[in-house]
Amino acid sequence: MKSAISFSAALAAFFAVVDAQAPPQLGTVLIQTGLDPSKCLTVKSNTDGAAVVIRTCTNTESQRWTFGNSQVRVFGDKCLDVPEGQDANGVKLQIWTCSAQGNNQKWFYDKWGFNLQWMGNRGKCLDMTNNNLKDGANVQISQCTWGPANQIWNAGHDVNSLPEKTQNGQFGTNNCGTGSSQTSNCQTAWINSIDDFCIWSPHAPNSVIGDTEREGIAWCTKAGRGTRTIPDGTLQGVHWVETDKYVQVTGVGDFTKTNIRAGDDGGEFDPHGADANGNPIGGLLYGNTFRPNMQYHEWTNFMSHNQFCIRACFGPDATKYCEHIYDVMGCWWNIPASYSANVFESCKGAVGQPMGIYGTSTWSQGIKPTPAAHPAPASSNCVTQPTVTSTPLRKRAVSFGSPDAEL
Secondary structure, three states: OOOOOOHHHHHHHHHHOOOOEOOOEOOOEEEEEOOOOOEEEEEOOOOOOOEEEEEEOOOOHHHOEEEEOOEEEEOOOEEEEOHHHOOOOOOEOEEEEOOOOOOOOOEEEOOOOOOEEEOOEEEEEEEEHHHOOOOOEEEEEEEOOOOOHHHOEEEEOOHHHOOOOOEOOOOOEOOOOOOOOOOOOEOEEEEEEOOEEEEEEOOOOOEOHHHHHHHOEEEEOEEOOOOEEOOOOOEEEEEEEEOOOEEEEEEEEOHHHHOEOOOOOOEEEEOOOOOOOOEOOOOEEEEOOOOOOEEEOEEEEEEOOOEEEEEEEOOOOHHHHOOOOOOOOHHHHHOOOOOOOOOEEEEEEOOOOOOOEEOOEEOOOOOOOOOOOOOOOOEEEEEEOOOOOOEEOOOOOOOOOOOOOOO
16 A cells, blocks of 8 residues: 655655646646635736735636646736746735746646745745735745645635546546446545545455555445445444534445455545545545535545545644544544444534644654554534435535525
């Protein structure tokens, strides 16, 4: 099994190797701030000198960016531009007609696709001014700080205009339609509630997770998103917990019904993998808990033949609470929670301690001795139900920011 990369490990790797590259996502993307993925890099108008700001994602033309030749383009012929190449912290950005001359318009993502850096000074990064998330707030360049979410820029996709594939080397598809099929290779998943969530699992029967995690597909409790549905009888205990930093689902079951080989202790699916391409490659996760139809850029899903857990993280601490470097430690160590059989419950929860962090120390996988898992955080307002089975999806999907969102 390939180990997934953590954000902290990515920072260390950056100093060893710098790869000038576009994000791994294909085609037109939304560039979303790590502070809140419902906020997108936006241009005020299609004119030279127009300011580049942050606005609620609506998938309008002013938010659709493409990467190529070290340029970040919008409107086809306008490029993200540092005015007159001013090399100073706090310089506000603009767009200008694309030109191959100079470095004003040259950008690259770091090796792991977190920071968008300026080639005019490789120590300067695209930065969310003063962490201001109000619509219309300007973006700027500032000294790269390698960690804070104000300099994390994720290449995302509006769920209602997904391409067929979002990454090179992808096994399945992302534009999955509104049907349901047990032979589907859809790799677009959701996490909304105890009876509306997906897991990643193999596409072929009798598979070992560690050998097939790059090709995992979505298995869901709701029919109608083009995925496979989790067969009735698979889920034998499900526990939903919602906090102000993440949502998660944990439980037990017979996951040989989702093609995992009997006795397989399993492994981790996550959006980064060992090379920033994801396990699975092209896997996307959406949800409605924090914002309608919001893409989660930080999530983790551990699967074995008889246990599962999936957590999706939101906000500036997303990389902390959805870490990806403990891929052999399994569900209970990474996501301490209830895994009781024959219990199906939805709870509010306290935010737990980040995996691997003990006071001021961070443990690295493989170092002996292995510390104990953190205790499961407290939960409250739990509501139980008899079971969780696959049911049709009845509510329609809408774009970011729609006033009539029903999800």
